[in-house]
Amino acid sequence: MPKRSVYDSDLVEPAVQDVKTGKLSLRAAAKKYGVPKSTIEFKMKNPGHKDTCGPPPILTAKEEYVLVEWIVELAKRGFPRKKEDILNSVQKFLLENPRPNPFKNNRPGDCWFKAFLRRHPSIVQRTSEAVSSASACVSEADIRKWFAEIKIYLKSKDIDMEDPSRIFNGDETGFQICPQTGKVFAAKGEKNVYSIEKGSAKDNITVMFSFAASGIMCPPMIIFPYKRIPEKIAVTVNSSWGIGRSDNGWMTSETFYEYIKNIFYPHLIENNIQFPVVLFLDGHKSHLTYELSLLCNELNIEVIALYPNATRILQPCDVAVFRPVKMGWKKAVRQFYEEKPGEVLNKTSFAPLLEKVVTEVIQPNILINGFRACGLFPFSPDNVDYSKCLGGTNKSVRVNNLYNFSFQLMI
Known part of the structure; x- marks a missing residue:
């Protein structure tokens, strides 16, 4: 034989x-x-x-090849997929591309998964090294390694990091409708000092921001906790801003997809920004969907994950922007009640007040300095403030940090 x-x-x-x-x-x-x-x-x-004996797989050879490429690419870029993530992706694909299959609710089981691994020996199950105790473990060596890997990756993609208008950082943050009052004055020895709240202390509204290294702010998106946003609230939002919704008012994968497609990308087109652009994000799960991967690939948006648990060091939003904006928000809320003592700050009055704060606080020099302090533009690890690193300098953490799902789906 x-x-x-x-x-x-x-x-x-x-x-x-x-x-x-x-x-x-x-x-x-x-x-x-x-x-x-x-x-x-x-x-x-x-x-x-097919190459194997027995009945044909549910996915074609080409579809499985794309799936393998997706898994490998994500592992390289800081978002290794677990078994459940892979099964979820296949289930969603089969729901969108119906075909006869023996799966319950189109979701593959253990047998299919084991056979899939046998058909693709290049995919193996590994134990990822987690970055524990949050940022306490981040060291200067970790961050410098991250910069080196990113530089190699960007060079391989022939991406220009010399144009600040093509380098972005995006993140979401929450605003309390009724911020904490802070310290107040009262009689000495008084044990019980109260401040009557004029709004709900539990109401928190999420807002998605993106900024360019050139000092330009993209239109934000306000995310309201509604299934259907009331018209009286929608009309108060600036027409250039985005309006999102989710059941709890938090950022979701669907909302983030809509932001990239309907707010971020149109802003790039309107301002004649050259592609590809680089968008630095944290590793929040809402940034990791299969649909978003295809969208970013189609729109020529290169999304890169910041080093895990180091956003307070590497993310301009956290380093330079959100703190002054939150301080400005608290000040604006106080002025609101001083000027309108009979009114209550609510979701209807939220957007106009936030727009006023953003216009006053977020200036180009703040954004430019933030990107410089984080080493994102100019792209250099030497600009980072390593005094914030609490981890030992000899700690070596394996970095899987690049993220753009840049594979091509050719099915």
């Missing part, structure tokens, strides 16, 4: 694509990828043919 060739099945598809597109000859592709010429030829003639 002739000896069977041993090769990585995950390399067959890229070899076939290189030959089809004319990038490589059949012989060159076989040599580069270690796949027999006969296998490449067979796959080109029989693209739907």
Whole structure:
């Protein structure tokens, strides 16, 4: 019996694509990828043919190849996927692309997952090294390593980091309708000092901001806790700002998708920003959806995850913007009640008051200085204030930090 060739099945598809597109000859592709010429030829003639015995998989070979690329790419970029994440993605894909399958509610089970791993030996289950105790473990060495990896990645993508108008940082923050009053004056020895609240202390409204290293602010998005936003609230929001909604008023993956598509991207087009652009984000789960990955790839937006638990060091929003904005908000709320003692600050009056605060507080020099202090523009680890690092300088943390889901879905 002739000896069977041993090769990585995950390399067959890229070899076939290189030959089809004319990038490589059949012989060159076989040599580069270690796949027999006969296998490449067979796959080109029989693209739907599977390699294993038994019934065909539910996903086609090409669909599984895209899934593998997605998993590998995310692991490289700071967001390694767990088993549940992969099964969720496949379930969503099957719901959107119906076909006969034995799964309950289109969700694959353990048997499918094990078979998937057998078909793709390049994917293995690993134990990721978590960054524990929050930022207490972040060291200067960790951050410098992050900068080095990002620099290599951006260079490989031929992305220009010399234009501040193409470098952005985005994050969401919450505003209390009734902020804490702070210290007040009362008679000496008085044990019980109260301040009557004129609004709900529990009401908190989330707002999504994005800023450019050039000192420009993108239109924010206010996220209200409604299933359907009342018209009396919607009309109070500046027409250039975004209005989002979620059940609890927090940022969700759906809301963040709408922000990128309907607010952030149109702002780039309106201001003639050259693509691709770089958007630095933290690792919040709302930034990690499959749909967003396709959108960012389509819109030429390169999203990069900041080093875990280091946003207080690396994120301009946290370093330079949110603190003065929150202070300005508290001051504005006090003035509101002083000038309108009979009124109550609520969701209807929130947007106009916030717009006033943002206009007064967020100035170009604050944003420019924030990006410089975080080392994001100019892109240099030497500009970072390492006195904020509480971790030991000899601690080595493996960084999976790049994120843009830049794979192509060709199905």
